[in-house]
Amino acid sequence: MINFEAIKAIYKFEMARTFRTIIQSLISPVLSTILYFIVFGTAIGKNMQLVSEIPYGAFIVPGLILLTVSMQSVTNASFGIFFPKFLGTTYELLSAPISYIEIIIGYVGAATTKSFCLGLIILITSFFFVDIKVVYPMLMLLMLFLSCVSFSLLGFIIGIWSDNFEQINFVPMLIITPLVFLGGSFYTIDILPIFWQNITFFNPIFYLISGFRFSFFGEGEVSVWISIFSTVIFIVICNIIIWKMFKTGYKIKT
């Protein structure tokens, strides 16, 4: 039988942590995204060419949302499990009648909720700075949700893997940010030389951005189905890794 009470407890606890750290969790990412809108959308964007018939300010909105959402999902989920490890309170999770799936739903569910809300707030904020319409709103919500889930799962893995604060910051800063920037957040890959275009196809975030952008403008660089499929594959892989971590007790159990 599923321990719903435990899932609720973890979820509520994690959400409460967000409200305790509202500046770090919400205000800070929204503010930095607004700065992007002002600089790239309003100031520089006016002087930039249209990208695929889309004004540059509007073009970068999906990429900017994904940039923030990916960072926040990874940070929230990794800190969510890393802190109990750091404080030694994981003993409570491990000695309670909870399965690893329930633990994931609690932690990853909370991290997903936070970054999903953040993504929507940034989207609403973007309406004040650029002229943008969402062609497929339901698809946009689905892609945003899948992005939040996949990065939160990745964050959860990082949280378990990390032994210290340096490692927990290492992956978002040195891997995810470059992948988001180089995955076509601010440009279409056809402006790149062929060699770099081919390299970009190995960047999983490229497919996410393409699918997300398709939901906004009705056009992406690869089929939206490829985007959805690759995101689902990524989620499945993350789940397998977490299952293996819990099964072997990797860096959780002694």
Next chain:
Amino acid sequence: MSNIIEIQNLMKVYDNNYTALDKVNLSIKKGEIIALLGPNGAGKTSLISNVCGISSITSGNVFVEGYNVEKEYRKTRDLIGLVPQELSLEPFEKVWASVKFSRQLFGKKRNDNYLENLLKKLSLWDKKNQIIKSLSGGMKRRVLIAKALSHEPKILFLDEPTAGVDVELRKDMWSIIKELKNDGVTIILTTHYIEEAEMIADRIAVINNGKILLVDKKDNLISKMSKKTLTIYTKQILKSIPHSLKKFNLRIFKNEKKLEYDYTASGNKTGITTLLSKIKSSGIELIDVQTRQSTLEEIFVEIVNND
């Protein structure tokens, strides 16, 4: 009394090939207080961690009320509360929220009355809205006990509950433990304070190098293993033991007017009457006699040293 926990051939080997538990067998009776006594690194915490699910079992079986702790972990964990050795608590959480969180984690429905009574019993009720960071070490220890009891477990594991706690609080803790026993909770306590085991345990298991060296009722252990010493105060300083007293292996002290004689407390024939009459017939004048029983600490040291 039926057994509530059965540990069978339990092995725990860590990744670095260190064997923390070496084929441990132990049965714990329902409603008792059992103290796991052992020096640092003996395997006490590893044993608790294996039963509670914090560390993975290398081989062997552990049953709690007949349920296997690995295969039927939901049922076994539901029965167990754990107070860890470290003060591992979320520092910015309030006491009430933290205890409520623990109850919910164990899948229990909200029961504010139970939690209120629990906090009152542990003298935490007036601190329920304080953040844990602001509490003293002793109070934090009580919060850990409250969290462990929040889901109404039948078994409570206390891993060194009084480590680093002052004498007054230690006595407080003992009375809490005794009260829990009266409520029907089975208590497994690890400690290296022999005094603690002596004060509150019904049975004692001595563990060293991952092996259970012996398990017995505290009183049996003391009476079986205990040595008694008879100190005989004499009027003169004796330079040597008279020939007629040689067989008693008396200890003589330089420049002190006393002799010491060791005998076992469990035997019917202590040899005291014969010794005293031999002393009298050898012309030694007595002033006083005194007996002293060896403490559990001395017994423990002997057991561990003989291992």
